[in-house]
Amino acid sequence: MWRYFGRKLLIYLFTLVAAVTVNWMIPRFMPGDPVQSRLARASLQSPEASAAMAEYYRGVFGLDVPVWQQYLNFWGSLLRGDLGTSMWLFPRPVTEILAGAVPYSLALLVPAILLSWYAGNKLGAAAARGRWLDNTVLPLGYLLTAMPYMWLALLLAWSLGIVAGLFPVAGAYGFGLQPSWSLAFAASLAAHWFLPFLSLFLVALGGWAIGMRNLIIYELESDYASYLQSLGAPRRLVRRYAFRNAMLPQITGLAVQLGTIVAGSLLTEIVFGYPGIGYLILQAIRNQDYFLLQGAFLFIVIGVLLANFVVDLVYVLVDPRVRVQMQGGAA
Amino acid sequence: MLELDSVSKVFPRGAFGRSGVTAVRDVSFAVRPGEVVSLIGESGSGKSTIGRMVLRLASVTRGRITFDGADIAGLTRTRQLREYHRRVQGVFQDPFSSCNPVFPADRVLDAVRRGYFPDVGAAEWRDRVDAALEVVRLDPAQVRGRYPHQLSGGQLQRLLIARALLLDIRLLVADEVISMLDASTRIDVLNLLADLRARGLGILFVTHDLALGNYVSDTTVILRRGRVVETGATATVFADPLHPYTRRLLASVPRLRRRWSDLPDEPAGARPCPYHERYPRGAAAGPPLLAVADDHHVGCFADDGKPC
Amino acid sequence: MTRPPDEPAAGPAGAPAPAGHPAGRRTAPVRGAHFALRNRKLVGGLSVVLLLLLMGAAAPLLTGQPPNAEVGPPNQPPSARHWFGTTNFGQDVFAQFVYGLRSTFLVGALGGGIAALVGMAVGFVAGYRGGVVDEVLNMITNVVLVLPSLAVLLIAAAYLDDRGVAVQSFFIGLTSWPWAARAVRAQTLSLSSRDFVDLARLSGTRTAGVIVREIAPNMSSYLFMTFILLFGGAVLAAAGLDFVGFGPTDGVSLGLMMHNAVNWGALQLGMWWWFVPPGLGITAIVGAMYIMNVGLDEVFNPRLREM
């Protein structure tokens, strides 16, 4: 048991180190003088910001100390929770800005991931049941997965938002509102949330449905399914077993797909001007705010790692084979 | 010619091989030219692992395997290994698995040419192939350009033996070569092995079937859990099996014209294992093998003092 | 942001048939071609892909002017003169579309190709060599697998002053190979326990030879399908990058078109002709390739064919 999680944690630790290293390396090893080129490109309005940026760069880059020292310094400030100061929203610290955006991103991601996973699996299982459904679900599923996230978002925003006028297409709540515990505010939140959620949900749905369909067909051809049928077990029981067993690889699939869906949510947020991490990334790019960009990157990596770990835990809980092997019970 | 001296094999298991499973323990025997040695054991006895070690497809963990006096573990260069495989070849259990299904079956012959005889001309090579096919009694027209699934298991297995014969082999490792063949053709492959032996080839015949081992072999090595349990001249071992495990095995073999129920059951412990009598604590305390007669040795697979 | 909708290994349904056993299995390429031509998914998908590829290749012939030239009045809806309408700047959307197809195919082929090469190399070596090599490669694969690739790409792109399609493809390729490596590794692992691999070693074939001559041909259909999925993934990843604003610094791409459309308020202005064609183009290419893959799977894998 501990060995399993130990291994997993080791991988996550490595990943984190790799991510931080990428973050550290890229500005340093790209051609040109990073400080000057950043300062030049950032074309900052206020002199304080410009000075702060130069100073911070000197601090974290520490170009006068050996490279390994620079690397350690980078980790040091990171562990203190210091991701630098935003240029765009100067002088707010990057961490604080990101913390404000995370709830919006989570509000989109968590329901979209869980619901699309659940509904996609159901849809895929239904598709495996009959030729007619299969012939509709399969092409539709492929069409959905083939869509760029932002394009579906654009289509939804344009058709349901602008043409039909059913939903607002920008921001997280109405212009005139202040965040409060009122019903009006909640309604506005929900209305603004719906379209970004829907576009994320739909694109992810297709992939799950296809995966489930293929897995179920495989399960239905397995030996235990034919044995049950030889003993006259009704299709219902065989299907239920097949569905349950096919769910297990889909859980692992969830871990693999997380990064993709998170990427999708970034793009969706941009389309809808939804103030999550993705929207921040766009602003960071527009305003040449590299600290914000790097900070957002780290936030995403850590989020994905945490989610992966949760998926691992769930998998161990639901697959008896892994559980048994961990207890060393295999005969 | 081939000699195994206290050979053991431990398979690493777990991350970076921290723990291991011992598949073969202190196995020693020899194969001489013109001799068929059958290695008999049930699943998990380590018999196939020994075959793979002899073919250098698996490494030896402890002990030595020598061929003509040279330790084969020393053959590390590709060229040295190639020379070794010029003399020692193998045929495996599943003839269909031995042929790449996406290519014609006789491609296995071309691979030999590519590896060993790149200078031989097409016409001469064709003659050599025809000669080898004739030895295994295959009609060249029947196999040329055919895909594996278009041939029977028996035909394929003979083709694979012909492949080995294209080289100047002196030892053939035949790993369960007939267990997947139909009853009507397996005897032909066995007879072929016997004929090759008559031509001076040494054969290591790995099998789980005692009757088949008995039919072709001169020497029998019976394995259980990676250890040699009994070994000797085939006639001696089958006429007077000394180890209780060998006797149990013989009694379980289904035979025609004699039912299990007609055999008197041997009461447990009626004839204890001579090894145990000498070394009551089992193999942990004694040598790997105990000589009972000139060419008849008994070993033990129990290493915790329990009776075997 | 590779998105393998049904990475061939995940659904074992997509695994190559363990061909070889009794009669009735695939014989020769002839039979494969026969089933390929009769497979509607394969033929349909391939047609769409080829049509779009042709459009991209013939871009200069289809439009008289460079994609970014101002050729007419701005904000025009589709008409006989401008099939897909014009942008805010009076650029012809159709011209941008056909030129954009080029970079889409290029990024798919290059990015997918690099990812396929890395994935196959890692997968083959890890699966065939096993042991410590496998452990280490597996670890690396897992690390890259959990790293969200769009995020990595964003960071890399942010510091690149000069972004061409080739550089973009290179980075996409380097971040999207892990699932392919895993899939290839699993296949290699199961194939290398087959006797023909041992036999090849006994015939004096070196490791590289065994992989190239024995293992790879056995999963060629599988490798091809993996490449198609990687191609689709690279196209989508590039579109995402372009959309964020990290597209090619010069030239035109379908993702960049969407980026510009959103940037210049096409949504609010109701200029649907500006953002619908590029997205549709991407969806058509990637979707057609996925459908083609299903068709290929059915052709290569007789078990599915009977469904």
Next chain:
Amino acid sequence: MALQVSDLRVHYRTVRGDVRALDGVTFALADGEITGLAGESGSGKTTLGKSLVRLDGRMRHVGGRVELDGRELPIGDSARMDRFRFHEVSVIPQYAMSALNPTRRIGTMVRELLRSRGIGHRAVRPELERRLRLVGLAPEVLDRYPIELSGGMKQRVVMVLSTLLDPALLVADEVTSALDVSTQRAVAEALVEFRDRGYVRSMIVVTHDLSLVYQIADSIMVMYGGRLAEKAPADALVTAPRHPYTRRLLAALPEPGVRHEDKRLAGIPGGPPELLDPPAGCRFRARCPLADDRCAEQPPFTEVAPAHFVACWKAG
């Protein structure tokens, strides 16, 4: 007569056309009879075993009848056949090692299976435990997942489960071929014990191993090319075979103690006929040393001695 199979024809659909895996098979099985069904791969023996229980997706019932205790089995109609499965006809499949759902505790799976067939689990449970003990398994295996059991244990669980409702007919398909010699004997003897105790009325043991089936069977059927070549009491078949194929087959089996220097055995030259487009007349004709013009006509499967049936013109 427990089982009466008349002129059964079952075809296999493949991309190249219909393979006539069973091409007119007729035989009867008495109450309490264990019959061994032997033949080479591709002879149709597995198809025969399967078609009495469940035709898989590619098999098609083309003709002939199967009667069990005088009632016709609707073998071509899977839904109607369900009523008979488990209760009347049951199977121990070739793949017994992987026949149990890997993610279910064995006991849970048994309970759900029984419930889905409308059988109270409580009523059967004591008998289930008794039978598990009989084959040397503690009832605690029901609390285990299949991965926790060894191959032999799974084999025995499947054996007990398949016969739990005392079926009239059991098809045991290559049940021993994956096992070691020593466990083989135990499993084979358990089959006989099940029959003796009345858990199973009659049994067809499909195998490629004549010597194994000789150990436990009352009668043996030999199949060749989709048809029965011979059916006889086990001793008669082994000591006095009538069909040239059976004779050659028996002559090709080495016995422990036989060495090639003393007695060189011979196989049967040639290969079995292609069942996609089988030749007319006797299927063994091309390989038969006794064949003559008459064999161009298909020989009937006739009784040449009490309970001894042969399909050969020369067998009279």
